[in-house]
Amino acid sequence: MVDKPIVNNNNDLRSISPAEFFEKNRHLLGFDNPIKALLTSVKEAVDNSLDACEGHKILPEIFIQIQKLGETRFKMIVEDNGPGILKEHVAKAFGKLLYGSKFQTFGGKQGRGQQGIGISASVMYGQLTTGKPARIITRTKGQKNALVQELKIDIKTNEPQIITEASIEWKHEHGTRVEIELEAKYMEKKASVVEYVRQTAVVNPHAKITYIDPEGQKTVFDRVVEKLPKEAEFIKPHPYGVELGVLLRMLKETSTRALNSFLTTEFDKVGSTTAEEILKTSGLDPKIMPKLLSVEQADKLIKAMHGCKIMSPTTTCLSPIGDENLKKALEAEYDLEFAFAVTRPPSVYRGNPFLIEVAIGYGGELPADQPVKLIRFANRVPLLYQQGACALTKSITSVDWKNYGLQQSGQNVPNGPAIILVHMASVWAPFTSESKEAVAHYPEIIKEAKLALQEAGRQLQLYVGKKQKKQLAVRKADMFKLYAIELSEALSALTGKPKEPIHKQLNKLTEEMLKLGAIEEEEAKSAEEKARTPKRKLGAFKGVDEE
Amino acid sequence: MGAVKGKSKQEVLKALEEEAKQVVEAIEKMKNPAVKIPLRALTNVYFDAKQRMIKLGDKTGSRTFYNVNQAKKFMQTMLVAAQIKSLILQNSPTLDTRQLFYLLRGTMPNSEEDKFDDQDESDAIIEDVEVIIDALREELGLIAVPKGVIAGPLVIEDVASGDIIDYTKMGAAGGAIPASVEPENFRFKKCTADYxxxxxxxxxxxxxxxxxxxxxxxxxxxxxxxxxxxxxxxxxxxxxxxxxxxxxxxxxxxxxxxxxxxxxxxxxxxxxxxxxxxxxxxxxxxxxxxxxxxxxxxxxxxxxxxxxxxxxxxxxxxxxxxxxxxxxxxxxxxxxxxxxxxxxxxxxxxxxxxxxxxxxxxxxxxxxxxx
Structure with missing residues (x-):
């Protein structure tokens, strides 16, 4: 994307800046329409805030506000209690596309970053649609005042332009506030800002998020867990996850001087024995300088790497939310009767460690006669679009929910008063397209998600089963009480005894039978009787039936 | 002439009452009330080679009230029994089972549930009552629609009307066989036939x-x-x-x-x-x-x-x-x-x-x- 050449009318080639590329291709990056543009901007800013807080071991406190300035003109404000940004970095962090810590070369750890192109894209969008600069306030710990900058991006050069700069007093000791004016449309429904904030709160239970909508309505999503998630560790790439292009670059950039030490140094889970085996399989000399490897030789090496048996990758690069936290968070954000969460052990797809977490909520505010609410996440970021194309959706619809207390026709989203949450955490979350709203269909991912869903489903079934049993008992009691009216009248007519005492006694007996659970026993007995009696009605044949 | 012994109206009334009495007694003793019903399935049908007829065996099923699958049938059984008793006491003309269905029909109090959904339900219960008290439908004052005709040297008395009927004087149509040919309704007066x-x-x-x-x-x-x-x-x-x-x-x-x-x-x-x-x-x-x-x-x-x-x-x-x-x-x-x-x-x-x-x-x- 960085060096994409385009052809102009004079037929000569030139490279374009990322900023220029964005201007022409903003639909690819989550700015396709005014509704989505607002959402993407909020998302980029919040992701930054959460990452910054977690990176400095600060429990995040995030403030989000959307102000309506005109029919299609809004101002987005996102403020955090993060570490703040040093003056020399502010302009580049907000005013230069594809700049920052998010663009690791090789290997990595679970993070929100890879989801988006970065906050500078929002700045760019605001600038393109309103002509206004973004306003940044930031203060690092120990600074006397906060720094205020108004920024724009030079589209031709992808360099920041500082429009104004000042120093002001600020209520926060440290933190960052970003304000961007932009053309947008505000929606209350699905895939809305408020829904995004709510879902973000669910998968970030350690954060406190306050949201003020254009009407001035304030919603506070309180912190549910008083502890930061375990920090994900950086890991080296696993041989199974490396492709030729990446390998070639790694060969070029390595400081190692022989192929065997290249393998043991640059890759996860490759010791000398494994390195030896890889090299033997590839037929390459262990002493070759990595920099001197030809493309053909690199191809041999990668084939050997993918063909050898290598231990599964290190999973310390993952930071799950945790089943208990997830359950608490779901219960905090939705009014539920029942919630259950599962965190699966890490697994691997194409050399990339990942893990799946699932939570199911049931009853309460959720409507009973509609499809269940599905919420999907990748690395703690809500996926609000492209539900149908996502592997996580596919794993939900391929579970037979009728076994777990929900209704379902075919392989569709089940119906019932339930919410199903699936979170995929990975070093590298595979998306189906650049807009990064749907997880690609890797069988390993679908399988893990299914296992997690089934485990949660079994708990759901236990709960729903118990509940239905209780309801059945109530219905049973009503049924016997109804029949008792007619029955006592008939018995009174047949025996000449007064009706009321019989009726009273029957109701007393009904209570007693229900209390003793004596009615179920009768059912079991009659089921046996049924099994012994042939079903066919006898003598019912053509032309010879009596009467 | 040794008639096949049927039940008189008094005996039918007594049998219905006895059945209801034991149900009420069970309720008073806080026991699940039950009625015994001879099974009418093939498993309980046998051929008595000596008497040369198909008979019902002695297997019985129990119909209880406190059983989710039987509660309504139990209630219906008592409703049919009570209706039959009432018809006998009123000295009602014999009725068809469909007419009985119309007498039984209706919804239950404060509910939208029908006492009987259709005639099939009441017909099945009528057969149950027949076997419970071992009385024929005809003895219960109910009929099945007959279709037969006879002619020949037979004279009978239609007891209810007192009419004397001579089956040699029935012309081309012959004499219709009435719904109830029980001795108390259809009395043989004279027969000179050889077969x-x-x-x-x-x-x-x-x-x-x-x-x-x-x-x-x-x-x-x-x-x-x-x-x-x-x-x-x-x-x-x-x-x-x-x-x-x-x-x-x-x-x-x-x-x-x-x-x-x-x-x-x-x-x-x-x-x-x-x-x-x-x-x-x-x-x-x-x-x-x-x-x-x-x-x-x-x-x-x-x-x-x-x-x-x-x-x-x-x-x-x-x-x-x-x-x-x-x-x-x-x-x-x-x-x-x-x-x-x-x-x-x-x-x-x-x-x-x-x-x-x-x-x-x-x-x-x-x-x-x-x-």
């Missing part, structure tokens, strides 16, 4: 009546128009027990004709509980049978080719215990091998008078029948 001839089909009966067969042969000529209803069967049983007359049955030469004969003679599976009051075990099968075809040299135009259903049904009938006698097994084998059926109507192909003047008198004289 009873039952014919399967009305067309055959009609021809024989026009030819005054019953007069020339001094018999009672009767038809149940195909598969007989309850009244025709009950009347034939009374003829056998009370008048002690020989009974001959004349049907189509096909497996369905043979089976109709067996219903008159031994009863049926569905109404096995009714056999003792409505079977005529001494009845003989006079014809038509496979040997008759050759013996009487019937033209080929009388034949109808059998189909797969007919052959399948022959196999089924052969397996019934009441067709296990050597002669019936042989007859069914012959029929299957012959591959054709002959309707009793078809005998006119020989001549119009053939049945009345040749076939029936000769068969009866020579005692050529199947038992």
């Amino acid at each position: 009873i001839l039952v014919v399967e089909k009305y067309a055959v009966w009609n021809l024989l009546n026009q030819q005054r067969y019953w007069e020339k042969n001094n018999c009672i000529l009767m038809t149940g128009k195909g598969q007989p209803a309850r009244a025709e069967r009950r009347l034939l049983a009374r003829f056998e027990k009370e008048l002690k007359l020989p009974i001959y049955v004349f049907c189509d030469m096909d497996v369905y004709g043979y089976y109709i004969y067996s219903v008159y003679k031994q009863g049926s599976i569905n109404l096995a509980f009714f056999s003792e009051k409505a079977a005529a075990p001494s009845a003989k099968y006079i014809g038509f049978n496979v040997d008759d075809y050759k013996n009487f040299k019937l033209p080929k135009t009388a034949l109808i080719k059998m189909n797969d259903d007919d052959l399948k049904r022959i196999k089924e009938v052969k397996a019934y215990d009441w067709f296990k006698s050597k002669e019936w097994q042989a007859e069914l084998d012959k029929l299957a091998a012959f591959g054709y059926t002959i309707e009793s109507d078809a005998l006119v192909a020989k001549s119009i008078d053939f049945t009345s003047k040749t076939y029936l008198p000769e068969k009866i004289k020579k005692k050529e029948w199947l038992d």
Whole structure:
């Protein structure tokens, strides 16, 4: 994307800046329409805030506000209690596309970053649609005042332009506030800002998020867990996850001087024995300088790497939310009767460690006669679009929910008063397209998600089963009480005894039978009787039936 | 004349009351109330070879109130019993089961649930009540629609109206068999017949009546128009027990004709509980049978080719215990091998008078029948 050449009318080639590329291709990056543009901007800013807080071991406190300035003109404000940004970095962090810590070369750890192109894209969008600069306030710990900058991006050069700069007093000791004016449309429904904030709160239970909508309505999503998630560790790439292009670059950039030490140094889970085996399989000399490897030789090496048996990758690069936290968070954000969460052990797809977490909520505010609410996440970021194309959706619809207390026709989203949450955490979350709203269909991912869903489903079934049993008992009691009216009248007519005492006694007996659970026993007995009696009605044949 | 003992109205009332009393007693003792119902499934139907009739075994099922699947039926059983009691006490005219359904119909208090969804439900409960108190539907003041007719030297008294009916003076239509032929409604006054001839089909009966067969042969000529209803069967049983007359049955030469004969003679599976009051075990099968075809040299135009259903049904009938006698097994084998059926109507192909003047008198004289 960085060096994409385009052809102009004079037929000569030139490279374009990322900023220029964005201007022409903003639909690819989550700015396709005014509704989505607002959402993407909020998302980029919040992701930054959460990452910054977690990176400095600060429990995040995030403030989000959307102000309506005109029919299609809004101002987005996102403020955090993060570490703040040093003056020399502010302009580049907000005013230069594809700049920052998010663009690791090789290997990595679970993070929100890879989801988006970065906050500078929002700045760019605001600038393109309103002509206004973004306003940044930031203060690092120990600074006397906060720094205020108004920024724009030079589209031709992808360099920041500082429009104004000042120093002001600020209520926060440290933190960052970003304000961007932009053309947008505000929606209350699905895939809305408020829904995004709510879902973000669910998968970030350690954060406190306050949201003020254009009407001035304030919603506070309180912190549910008083502890930061375990920090994900950086890991080296696993041989199974490396492709030729990446390998070639790694060969070029390595400081190692022989192929065997290249393998043991640059890759996860490759010791000398494994390195030896890889090299033997590839037929390459262990002493070759990595920099001197030809493309053909690199191809041999990668084939050997993918063909050898290598231990599964290190999973310390993952930071799950945790089943208990997830359950608490779901219960905090939705009014539920029942919630259950599962965190699966890490697994691997194409050399990339990942893990799946699932939570199911049931009853309460959720409507009973509609499809269940599905919420999907990748690395703690809500996926609000492209539900149908996502592997996580596919794993939900391929579970037979009728076994777990929900209704379902075919392989569709089940119906019932339930919410199903699936979170995929990975070093590298595979998306189906650049807009990064749907997880690609890797069988390993679908399988893990299914296992997690089934485990949660079994708990759901236990709960729903118990509940239905209780309801059945109530219905049973009503049924016997109804029949008792007619029955006592008939018995009174047949025996000449007064009706009321019989009726009273029957109701007393009904209570007693229900209390003793004596009615179920009768059912079991009659089921046996049924099994012994042939079903066919006898003598019912053509032309010879009596009467 | 030793009548087959039926239950009087007083006895029916007492039996209904007793059943309800034990239910109330169970409720008072805080026990799950139950009624015992003889099972009416094939598992509880057997052929009594000595008495030569299909009977209901002694297996009973229990219907209880505190059972989710039986609660409504239990209530319905008592509703039907109470309705029957009320009809008897009012000295009501006999009613059809559909009329009873209309009396029982309605929704329950403060509910949208019907007491009975349809007539099938109430009909099944009526049969239950019949077997619970061992009384016939007719004794409960209910009827099944009859369809039979008779003619011949028989005089009866219709008790309710006091009318005296002479079945020699019924003209071309013959006399209809009433719904209830119980002795208290339908009293035999005089009978001079030598035997009873039952014919399967009305067309055959009609021809024989026009030819005054019953007069020339001094018999009672009767038809149940195909598969007989309850009244025709009950009347034939009374003829056998009370008048002690020989009974001959004349049907189509096909497996369905043979089976109709067996219903008159031994009863049926569905109404096995009714056999003792409505079977005529001494009845003989006079014809038509496979040997008759050759013996009487019937033209080929009388034949109808059998189909797969007919052959399948022959196999089924052969397996019934009441067709296990050597002669019936042989007859069914012959029929299957012959591959054709002959309707009793078809005998006119020989001549119009053939049945009345040749076939029936000769068969009866020579005692050529199947038992």
